[in-house]
Each structure stands twice: as C-alpha cells, then as structure tokens.
Amino acid sequence: MIRTLVVDDDYRVAKVHADSVGRVEGFVSVGQAHSCEEARTMVQALQPDLLLLDLYLPDGHGLDLLRSLGELTLDPRPDFIVITAARDIASVRSAMQLGAMYYLVKPFGFGQLREQLVAYRQLHDGLGEHAVANQQTVDALYGLLRGPVARIADSRRMPPTMAGVLDIVRAADPDVSAADVAERVGVSRATAQRYLADMLRRGLVELVLNYGSKGRPEHRYRVKRPA
Structure with missing residues (x-):
C-alpha cells in the first residue's frame, strides 16, 4: 500500500x-x-x-x-x-x-x-520492478505520469499511421508487441516503437511487462484500461 x-x-x-x-x-x-x-x-x-x-x-x-x-x-x-x-x-x-x-x-x-494517484501508483510499482533501466524503460515510466494530461481517444483525429497502430493495439487479445505492430502496419520496428511510446505518453495505451524464462522482460502494449 x-x-x-x-x-x-x-x-x-x-x-x-x-x-x-x-x-x-x-x-x-x-x-x-x-x-x-x-x-x-x-x-x-x-x-x-x-x-x-x-x-x-x-x-x-x-x-x-x-x-x-x-x-x-x-x-x-x-x-x-x-x-x-x-x-x-x-x-x-x-x-x-x-x-x-x-x-x-x-x-x-x-x-x-x-x-493522478493511479498514474503515481503505476510509476511507483514500475520503479520497484527494475534494478537497471534502459531508455525504453525510462520513457515508459515517465509516460505513466504524463499519460492523463493529453489524451486523444478518437483515431480519426490522428495521423494515419498512428491511427493504424492504435487500431491494432485495440484489436489485440490481450496485448501486442512493437514487433507485431510493425509487421501488421508495414513499418519498421523503430517506427512502431516511436508511435507506441507517444501513445503511452498520451495515456492511450499502457505498458505490460512480460517476464519470460530468462533475459529482460518483453515490452507489450494494450489499450488503457479504466482505473
């Protein structure tokens, strides 16, 4: 608590x-x-x-x-x-x-x-999960606090590629990786990751850390759920 x-x-x-x-x-x-x-x-x-x-x-x-x-x-x-x-x-x-x-x-x-309390809780929990952070993790953690500030929920108001990325995340069951998004949209993984990071900051999607049997956790994304 x-x-x-x-x-x-x-x-x-x-x-x-x-x-x-x-x-x-x-x-x-x-x-x-x-x-x-x-x-x-x-x-x-x-x-x-x-x-x-x-x-x-x-x-x-x-x-x-x-x-x-x-x-x-x-x-x-x-x-x-x-x-x-x-x-x-x-x-x-x-x-x-x-x-x-x-x-x-x-x-x-x-x-x-x-x-804001929910955003803080997500940051608090996220910081507790990492001993060392790469830039992707840092961006995701900062995005947790920035998310509620500037939400754009209607994909019709977005650039076409961003709208396509959001539609794929919405259709995912239960979540999706940047590599999967890149393949389905037809863009590079780096481009997909950039759009996902932007939507994370906007509060449209949330980060899911998938811990496998070894190595660093995989970053996956799903539509932001109500608090």
Missing part, C-alpha cells in the same frame, strides 16, 4: 482528500496535517510514501516545508503531489524543480485526483 499523508490547512478539505485517497486501490491515508510544523512531525513519525501537499499553510509555505524535510532522517524522502489554489507560474516552476509528481489546481474533482 502507498502510505499517503494529506497536508492542508482546511480541516474539512483535508478530510475530503484523505477519504478520496482511501477510495483508490493501492493507497491508504495515514494522517492529516494542517501546518508545516505538524506535517514535519508526522512525516518524521509516519514515514509516508506520498504527500498531498497544499502550499498555503498558516505557518509557512508548502514548498519551504519540502525543503526543510532534508534536515530530517528520511529514507527515502516522500514524493509529493501539489494540491493548491496557487496558480502563479513561480509556484508551478518551484514545485517542478523540487520534484512534484503533479500539480493539481483547486478546485478539482475526485476523478482528476484519482487519475
């Missing part, structure tokens, strides 16, 4: 977010903090995997809180998703520089939060 700490100065909002976390498979809310000081204490005591972090806190800024976590004995330091009303680009840029998994601007619905 991914142990999640909600940090928000509004007690009601914090409870809503904590309840939302509990509704997503693979997550558990371990607590709610309402100030920087309380959050630091709870992070030290609970060692959460993930913070849902508001930026406007009564005794400081959420990003300053993150910087101060370096003073604590944490192994590793928790990941974080920003949940805030702050819309200024400076805050967005600073959050990105500090390693934010995502930046959700209030108000947002449960569906948006669930989408």
Whole structure:
C-alpha cells in the first residue's frame, strides 16, 4: 500500500482528500496535517510514501516545508503531489524543480485526483520492478505520469499511421508487441516503437511487462484500461 499523508490547512478539505485517497486501490491515508510544523512531525513519525501537499499553510509555505524535510532522517524522502489554489507560474516552476509528481489546481474533482494517484501508483510499482533501466524503460515510466494530461481517444483525429497502430493495439487479445505492430502496419520496428511510446505518453495505451524464462522482460502494449 502507498502510505499517503494529506497536508492542508482546511480541516474539512483535508478530510475530503484523505477519504478520496482511501477510495483508490493501492493507497491508504495515514494522517492529516494542517501546518508545516505538524506535517514535519508526522512525516518524521509516519514515514509516508506520498504527500498531498497544499502550499498555503498558516505557518509557512508548502514548498519551504519540502525543503526543510532534508534536515530530517528520511529514507527515502516522500514524493509529493501539489494540491493548491496557487496558480502563479513561480509556484508551478518551484514545485517542478523540487520534484512534484503533479500539480493539481483547486478546485478539482475526485476523478482528476484519482487519475493522478493511479498514474503515481503505476510509476511507483514500475520503479520497484527494475534494478537497471534502459531508455525504453525510462520513457515508459515517465509516460505513466504524463499519460492523463493529453489524451486523444478518437483515431480519426490522428495521423494515419498512428491511427493504424492504435487500431491494432485495440484489436489485440490481450496485448501486442512493437514487433507485431510493425509487421501488421508495414513499418519498421523503430517506427512502431516511436508511435507506441507517444501513445503511452498520451495515456492511450499502457505498458505490460512480460517476464519470460530468462533475459529482460518483453515490452507489450494494450489499450488503457479504466482505473
């Protein structure tokens, strides 16, 4: 389970977010903090995997809180998703520089939060499966977080080759490799892989790792399933 700490100065909002976390498979809310000081204490005591972090806190800024976590004995330091009303680009840029998994601007619905939590869970699980990563694996892992941002579900709006690749993945039972796609579309494997990587980033397909009897796992693809 991914142990999640909600940090928000509004007690009601914090409870809503904590309840939302509990509704997503693979997550558990371990607590709610309402100030920087309380959050630091709870992070030290609970060692959460993930913070849902508001930026406007009564005794400081959420990003300053993150910087101060370096003073604590944490192994590793928790990941974080920003949940805030702050819309200024400076805050967005600073959050990105500090390693934010995502930046959700209030108000947002449960569906948006669930989408990002599922993407984070997939990344979290994927990182745990690899001791060493090649570029293809790195691209796939980064694509897990980027996927929900820019989905294009209608193949009629895509370039013809991409639409053909997506149609083959849709028809696959249960999944398909880049080599299979290349053969059926009539393009090189590298071209098929490039389109598959792009669709992975868009959130149209998802990566399936097929572990054989030996060697590195085969990368296969299937249509993105609902969370």
